Amino acid sequence: MKSLDRFVRALRRLPGVGPRQAERFAAYFLRASQGETEEFISALSSLKQDIKLCQTCFCYSETEQCPICADKDRDHSQICVVEDPQDIEVLEKTKAYKGVYHVLHGAISPLDGRSAEHVKVRELLTRVQNAQPPVREIIIATDPDSEGETTALYLADLLRGQVEQITRIGYGVPLGGDIDYIDEMTLGYSLKGRTKI
Amino acid sequence: MKSLDRFVRALRRLPGVGPRQAERFAAYFLRASQGETEEFISALSSLKQDIKLCQTCFCYSETEQCPICADKDRDHSQICVVEDPQDIEVLEKTKAYKGVYHVLHGAISPLDGRSAEHVKVRELLTRVQNAQPPVREIIIATDPDSEGETTALYLADLLRGQVEQITRIGYGVPLGGDIDYIDEMTLGYSLKGRTKI
Numbered sequence: 170m171k172s173l174d175r176f177v178r179a180l181r182r183l184p185g186v187g188p189r190q191a192e193r194f195a196a197y198f199l200r201a202s203q204g205e206t207e208e209f210i211s212a213l214s215s216l217k218q219d220i221k222l223c224q225t226c227f228c229y230s231e232t233e234q235c236p237i238c239a240d241k242d243r244d245h246s247q248i249c250v251v252e253d254p255q256d257i258e259v260l261e262k263t264k265a266y267k268g269v270y271h272v273l274h275g276a277i278s279p280l281d282g283r284s285a286e287h288v289k290v291r292e293l294l295t296r297v298q299n300a301q302p303p304v305r306e307i308i309i310a311t312d313p314d315s316e317g318e319t320t321a322l323y324l325a326d327l328l329r330g331q332v333e334q335i336t337r338i339g340y341g342v343p344l345g346g347d348i349d350y351i352d353e354m355t356l357g358y359s360l361k362g363r364t365k366i
Numbered sequence: 367m368k369s370l371d372r373f374v375r376a377l378r379r380l381p382g383v384g385p386r387q388a389e390r391f392a393a394y395f396l397r398a399s400q401g402e403t404e405e406f407i408s409a410l411s412s413l414k415q416d417i418k419l420c421q422t423c424f425c426y427s428e429t430e431q432c433p434i435c436a437d438k439d440r441d442h443s444q445i446c447v448v449e450d451p452q453d454i455e456v457l458e459k460t461k462a463y464k465g466v467y468h469v470l471h472g473a474i475s476p477l478d479g480r481s482a483e484h485v486k487v488r489e490l491l492t493r494v495q496n497a498q499p500p501v502r503e504i505i506i507a508t509d510p511d512s513e514g515e516t517t518a519l520y521l522a523d524l525l526r527g528q529v530e531q532i533t534r535i536g537y538g539v540p541l542g543g544d545i546d547y548i549d550e551m552t553l554g555y556s557l558k559g560r561t562k563i
Contacts, residue, residue, distance in 0.1 A: 170416075171416075171428070172409070172412045172415075172416040172417055173413060173417060173426070175409045175412065176410055176413040179406045179410070182394075183391050184390050184391070184393075184394050193381050193382070194380050194381070196381075196450070196451070196452060197379075197381050198413060198414065199413065199414075199451075200471075203414065205379070206410065206414050208376060209379075210407050210411070212375070212376040213373055213376070213395060213406070213407060214407070215372065216369045216372075216392065216395060216396065217396075217403050218369075219367075219368075220367060220369055220370060229367065229370070229396055231367050231368070253393070254393070255389060255393055274397075
């Protein structure tokens with residue numbers, strides 16, 4: 170059935186979805202009422218329509234400035250650089266950080282052909298150069314894997330001299346891990362134990 | 367973000383999707399291009415629009431009669447009863463069956479409040495009573511779990527006298543399995559159902 174194959178192909182693009190799970194999802198939609206399907210489509214359309222990137226930190230936001238960037242009580246002289254918007258959520262749960270963020274939307278990975286132009290590095294540099302008051306500290310919280318480390322070193326080189334200090338989250342985080350899979354305790358320790366690079 | 371929460375709620379209705387996976391799927395769509403998202407929505411809409419239930423066996427079909435029911439070379443006097451449309455695909459792969467099918471769309475499960483009216487049992491009875499030529503054999507291939515067994519017994523009672531014979535798929539050890547991982551019930555059945563070699 171062509172329509173089924175086409176939808177299964179679309180489902181297979183979702184992260185981690187294999188042929189079996191895609192078929193089970195398709196079966197769910199075939200069984201679902203018209204109303205349920207319409208709600209799904211409408212929720213997806215709203216998601217794409219309502220949620221944009223914050224013009225300052227590039228996390229997802231329903232407003233031009235995300236609530237964190239718009240918060241005057243946060244320390245805007247401290248920027249924590251992360252790979253993905255989801256990372257912010259976990260970092261916020263630690264309650265160990267009161268600065269602001271910058272989302273790169275990926276990491277530099279020369280092997281996969283992802284250079285600095287593919288992530289929001291230039292935007293970070295511009296932001297730091299124009300910051301008023303000036304940025305005091307950049308905390309690099311990219312994933313502790315090879316791409317994240319490459320990105321951290323690249324950023325440290327790029328930003329040296331632009332800010333008072335550049336730090337890397339402490340190696341309480343297990344190497345080879347993925348930031349948004351790590352428990353809050355470990356992440357909290359890694360924030361406290363950050364080191365200069 | 368309301369739109370995000372709403373879409374995550376819609377995703378959580380998919381079978382086996384937990385909060386983590388729902389978030390990862392939402393992140394995929396947030397990153398996806400407008401074109402990719404539109405293709406997904408369009409594929410889902412086509413799925414719901416093009417695929418109906420076969421009016422004879424109730425499997426999914428793009429035509430009023432599915433290709434199996436419309437196939438004159440198949441044995442229409444032999445009906446294999448399954449719980450879900452996906453079961454047909456696996457049974458077809460065996461190449462051991464040349465009859466037709468009947469999809470119940472579930473199993474009888476009194477504990478979950480699912481009685482015979484919730485599955486296509488009445489439709490099966492009507493089909494058997496009106497069949498020309500008459501149905502010779504009903505093979506009950508519901509799942510070998512408690513709901514499937516309940517359904518098998520219910521169908522056997524209901525259809526007795528309507529057809530020449532009612533059979534249940536054989537119980538035994540699955541090929542490629544490991545004897546010491548197989549439960550005693552199955553092993554017991556496999557001993558009773560042993561065949562000469």
